Amino acid sequence: MYSYSQFDRAFVASRNQQFRAQVARRIDGSLTEDEFKPLRLMNGLYLQLHAYMLRVAVPYGTLNSQQMHRLADIADRFDKGYGHFTTRQNIQFNWPKLNDVPDILDSLAEVEMHAIQTSGNCIRNVTADHFAGAAADEISDPRPTAELIRQWSTDHPEFAFLPRKFKLAVIGAEQDRAVIRAHDIGLRLVKSGSGASGYQVIVGGGLGRTPMIGKVLRDFLPKADLLPYLEAILQVYNLLGRRDNKYKARIKITVHETGIEAIRAMVEDRFRIQKAGFDGSDQVLLAEIERAFALPASLNLPLVEFETGNRQNPAFRSFVDTNIAAHKRPEYAIVTISLKKPGQTPGDATSAQMRALADIARQYGHDELRVSHEQNIILPHIHRAFLPRVYQALKAADLASANIGLISDIIACPGMDYCALATARSIPIAQQIAVRFQDLKLEQDIGPLKVKISGCINACGHHHLGHIGILGLEKSGVESYQITLGGDATQSATIGTRTGPGFSADEILPAVERLITTYLALRHTAEPFLETYRRLGMAPFKTALYDGGVGRHAA
Amino acid sequence: MSRQPTGFTGKILTANHLLSGEVIYFGKDHTWVNRFELAKVITDPLAAIDLLAEAEGQTNTVVGPYLIEAAQSIDGCPTPTHFREGFRMRGPSNMFHGKQAEQTL
Numbered sequence: 001m002y003s004y005s006q007f008d009r010a011f012v013a014s015r016n017q018q019f020r021a022q023v024a025r026r027i028d029g030s031l032t033e034d035e036f037k038p039l040r041l042m043n044g045l046y047l048q049l050h051a052y053m054l055r056v057a058v059p060y061g062t063l064n065s066q067q068m069h070r071l072a073d074i075a076d077r078f079d080k081g082y083g084h085f086t087t088r089q090n091i092q093f094n095w096p097k098l099n100d101v102p103d104i105l106d107s108l109a110e111v112e113m114h115a116i117q118t119s120g121n122c123i124r125n126v127t128a129d130h131f132a133g134a135a136a137d138e139i140s141d142p143r144p145t146a147e148l149i150r151q152w153s154t155d156h157p158e159f160a161f162l163p164r165k166f167k168l169a170v171i172g173a174e175q176d177r178a179v180i181r182a183h184d185i186g187l188r189l190v191k192s193g194s195g196a197s198g199y200q201v202i203v204g205g206g207l208g209r210t211p212m213i214g215k216v217l218r219d220f221l222p223k224a225d226l227l228p229y230l231e232a233i234l235q236v237y238n239l240l241g242r243r244d245n246k247y248k249a250r251i252k253i254t255v256h257e258t259g260i261e262a263i264r265a266m267v268e269d270r271f272r273i274q275k276a277g278f279d280g281s282d283q284v285l286l287a288e289i290e291r292a293f294a295l296p297a298s299l300n301l302p303l304v305e306f307e308t309g310n311r312q313n314p315a316f317r318s319f320v321d322t323n324i325a326a327h328k329r330p331e332y333a334i335v336t337i338s339l340k341k342p343g344q345t346p347g348d349a350t351s352a353q354m355r356a357l358a359d360i361a362r363q364y365g366h367d368e369l370r371v372s373h374e375q376n377i378i379l380p381h382i383h384r385a386f387l388p389r390v391y392q393a394l395k396a397a398d399l400a401s402a403n404i405g406l407i408s409d410i411i412a413c414p415g416m417d418y419c420a421l422a423t424a425r426s427i428p429i430a431q432q433i434a435v436r437f438q439d440l441k442l443e444q445d446i447g448p449l450k451v452k453i454s455g456c457i458n459a460c461g462h463h464h465l466g467h468i469g470i471l472g473l474e475k476s477g478v479e480s481y482q483i484t485l486g487g488d489a490t491q492s493a494t495i496g497t498r499t500g501p502g503f504s505a506d507e508i509l510p511a512v513e514r515l516i517t518t519y520l521a522l523r524h525t526a527e528p529f530l531e532t533y534r535r536l537g538m539a540p541f542k543t544a545l546y547d548g549g550v551g552r553h554a555a
Numbered sequence: 556m557s558r559q560p561t562g563f564t565g566k567i568l569t570a571n572h573l574l575s576g577e578v579i580y581f582g583k584d585h586t587w588v589n590r591f592e593l594a595k596v597i598t599d600p601l602a603a604i605d606l607l608a609e610a611e612g613q614t615n616t617v618v619g620p621y622l623i624e625a626a627q628s629i630d631g632c633p634t635p636t637h638f639r640e641g642f643r644m645r646g647p648s649n650m651f652h653g654k655q656a657e658q659t660l
Contacts, residue, residue, distance in 0.1 A: 027574065029615045047618060049643055050653045052576040080652055095652070098574050345649045416639060417647035425642075427649040479638065 001064055001368065002147050002292045004112045011155070012109045015116060019043045020102035027099060042122075044115025045101055048420050054093045054101060055118040056108060060128035060146035060170070061089035061371040061378075068358035068369055070111040072351035078104050083354065085339060085347040087411055087460055088167070089127050089371045090118055094418055116154060121162045123153035123234075127169045129177045130372035133293055134334050134380035136326035140189040140197065142170035142178075144290040145226065148282065152227055159234050163241030164249035166234070167206075174491060179373060181205045181214045181493035182465060184251045185233060190220065197223040203233060203263070204255030207459035211495045212252040215260045217267065224283050225275060232270035236263060296366035298329055301385035309388035315402070316391050318444075322402040324387075327380075333387060335365075335379040336372070337394060338401040338409060342434035345427050346412040347375030356397030364390050373462075374411055376404065407442075407449045407516070408434035411462055415455025415472060416479075422455035424472025424479035425505075429453055432509045437516075446516060448528045450489065465489040467530045468515060469496045470508065481508040485515075485541055486533050497538060499545055511545055518544040565596040566603040567625045567633070568610060569643070570617035578643045578654065579617065581606060587617060589654070591644040596625055596633045 004012070019039070026036040040046075044055040056071070063071075071091055075083050078100045079093045086092055096104060108114055118125055126146040133141040149168060153159065159166070169178040172189040180186025186202035199221045205214025221229050233251075240258060242248040248257075255263050309316050325334040337357065340346050349357070357377055361369045364386040370378035382390055394400040403409050410433060413419065415426030430453050437443050452466030456473070463469035469484035480502040487496030503511045516529075518540055523532045533541065568581035572589075579587045580594035588594065597603040603622055610620035628634040635641055646653020 027615075032614045033573075033618050047571055047576055049639075050576070050578060050646055051571075080650075096576075098576065416642055417649050425648060427647075431649065474638075477637065 001062060002143075002289060008112070008151075009109075012112075012114050012116070015043070015114070015155075016102065016105045016109055019105060023098060023102055038120070041119040042116070043101075043105065044118035045096075045098075046119065046420075048094070048418050049416070050418065051095045052098055052101070053418065054096045054104060054115060055086070056091050056093070056113060056115045057118050057125040058089050058091060058113075058371050059150050060126055060132065060143050061130050061373075062128075062132075062143060063369040063371065064367050065358035065362040065369070067111045067113055068354050068361070070107060070113070072354035072358070074104055074107060075351040075354065082348050082350045084345070084414065085349065085371050085375050085377070087373045087375060087413070087462055088125060089130070089373055090125060091371070092414075094414075119165075121164050121166075122160055123149075123156065123162075123166045123168065126150050126153070127167070127178055127183075127373060129171045129173060130370040130374075130378050131177060131325060131334055131380060132172060132370075133295060134327050134332075135173055135175075135177075136328055137175055138173045138328065139191060140172040141290075141293050142172040142187070142189055143293050144286060145187065145189065145199075146170045147289050147293075148227070148286050149230070151285070152230075152282070158231075159238070162234070162238060163243045164246070164251075166237075166251070176489075176491040176493070177372075179462070179465065179489045179493070181491075182207055182211075182462070182489070183214065185230065186214050187226075192220050199223070199226060201229065201233075204252045204260070205493075206250050206252040207462060207464050208250070209247060209457045209459075210250075210253065210256075211459065211464040212256060213493050213495065214252075215255060217260070217264055223286075224280070225271070227282050228274035228278050229267070229271050231274045232267045235270050235274075236266045240266075295328070296368075296381055298331070299383045299385075301331075301383050303331070303385050305389075306384045306387050309391070313388075315400075316388060319391055319400060319402040320387065322406070322444075323404045331384055333382050333384050335382050335387070335390060336404045337377040337379065337399050338403050339376050339399075340403060340409045340434065341398065341401045342403075342408045342438040343431055344434075346410050346430050349377070353397050353399055356393065356399065360390055360393050364393075374409065376409070403434075403443060405448050405450075406444070407437045407446050407451060410434060410451045410453060411466070412453040413455050413460035415453075415461075419455060419460075421458060422472070423457070423474045424455050424481065426453040426455040426461055426470075426472055429470060429472070429481065429505070429508055433512055436509055436513070442516070442520075446520070446529070447526075448530075450487075450530075451512075452487070452489075462489060463487070464495045465493065466496060467533070468512065470512075473502065475502060479505045481505070481511075483508075483511060483515075483545065485538060486530065488530065499538065499542055501546075514544040515541055564624060564626050564636075565598040565633070566600070566622040567591075567594045567596060567635070568603070568606050568620060569594075569623055569640075570610060570620035573614075573616055573618050576618075581610065589657075591635070591654075592632060594625075594633070597622075 202214035412426040412430035416422035454461035465487040484496030488494040582588035
């Protein structure tokens with residue numbers, strides 16, 4: 001893992017010192033709220049419905065056990081004993097007090113963490129494949145690139161006042177686990193025909209009120225050209241981005257209105273100028289960073305315990321079948337830990353669970369943890385010999401739900417239970433769906449299914465990309481839920497299609513049940529929901545939702 | 556919790572507390588209180604605007620003051636007409652946190 005340099009440490013310390021003074025000036029009345037708000041947002045501090053909320057960056061979703069322990073300590077000392085992992089691989093604390101925040105930030109800095117650029121119209125925390133450095137199908141580890149971008153973009157003076165927020169995601173495999181096509185810029189590490197390393201650059205993706213799938217700006221960008229090319233894109237965006245209208249200010253609109261060809265020409269022009277200013281020192285830095293992300297030394301252990309466990313314990317076998325992914329090393333496994341126990345708030349972990357996760361990672365997992373955009377935690381490097389013990393430890397911490405990729409593994413934003421922007425709740429809808437299908441014991445039979453729920457049009461819950469997407473809105477003074485079908489967050493990214501009128505909070509669960517019943521009746525053998533939908537289209541699902549007349553919302 | 560029967564309608568002045576971030580209401584006793592039932596129901600629209608303007612000046616105590624609609628519920632007490640304000644009044648529905656957990660105050 002990357003460790004802070006002297007420069008990083010001094011920078012974060014100085015930012016924390018500045019913010020401490022800004023908080024003091026706000027409290028003593030020297031700063032008004034209008035003056036203070038942009039300063040607190042630069043440090044990840046929001047004011048939500050019931051309290052302040054502090055969003056802490058987990059760069060490219062990577063944590064070590066010490067950091068996870070510290071998050072648990074902060075949850076206990078300054079919050080209500082839990083944290084919420086988000087769809088941008090961050091963690092949010094829902095109840096901090098304003099005058100505690102400087103101490104929280106100092107405490108984070110001690111373990112090389114911060115909340116800088118987790119809000120505001122700047123380059124946000126860079127996300128990456130949560131299986132980075134471990135996945136069997138990976139070409140290159142995306143994290144060194146993400147770390148290089150983090151260093152380059154942190155406090156970058158030219159890009160501190162962009163027309164709107166700007167999100168980047170990086171992957172290093174064909175399989176897209178980081179939704180790069182729904183980011184302002186998505187990068188995929190690729191090899192050229194001659195074996196040279198580089199990036200496929202995708203631009204102009206995004207969700208929100210105008211969802212767009214990103215377009216390829218460059219099929220192959222040589223590795224050494226990354227930063228000047230990113231600067232060129234940002235400069236073009238900075239110039240053309242719609243500062244007159246917040247809802248049209250994201251680069252997806254700029255690309256859409258200007259056209260990808262024209263954008264490409266402008267970016268290439270700027271790129272030639274920017275490139276001349278780079279002397280190769282960024283690549284020296286990148287090489288140093290790459291060394292910090294080397295695969296941990298392999299353990300040599302017998303697999304007897306794993307094989308016995310697999311044979312003797314059906315619950316363990318089910319966990320292995322559902323929550324384990326293939327590692328680069330056949331004797332290793334990637335373990336995804338569900339923060340979606342049916343009935344639980346998606347993405348929430350108690351401080352006790354965080355400590356258990358940290359201890360398991362330290363004892364069995366080369367001290368590494370990841371946060372996924374699907375709001376789960378990953379142990380990227382577990383020797384298969386340790387799997388039975390990891391499973392037992394997870395079970396003891398109530399973290400052994402074997403539901404990864406199934407209907408109860410739902411993404412849900414905080415919604416109106418916490419968020420000041422929300423128009424409806426998301427969490428209770430996720431809880432109801434998860435509990436209902438657990439009770440029906442249909443989850444495994446239904447198979448792979450992504451349900452994604454947002455509590456407003458801003459789409460933090462990625463509803464457009466859910467096989468079943470649910471968007472909570474307000475209609476005539478009550479919560480109303482729109483359904484979209486056929487969304488896809490992977491390399492075949494697709495925006496889901498709206499089924500029709502919305503459903504009330506009481507009607508949404510029966511509506512989802514009707515969709516599933518229809519799917520089960522119409523699917524071919526072993527055909528996942530998304531494939532059935534693609535084969536048959538909207539018609540049978542629409543009939544199931546609306547033509548029965550049962551539970552239809554009058555909206 | 557949404558549209559309640561209305562015996563009267565009035566405004567309630569609300570904000571978040573600067574230090575704690577907690578939801579607060581302008582009270583019957585003309586101080587900021589943290590429980591909805593202690594809030595002052597303002598029936599004169601002009602008085603509501605005046606109180607809001609005054610609150611906007613109190614930047615050392617409150618953040619983001621605004622007026623909400625209140626109606627009389629079946630039991631005769633004022634209640635917010637919008638469900639968003641219902642959540643602010645009680646706390647989140649997924650956890651027993653916030654005001655609902657502090658009703659013994």
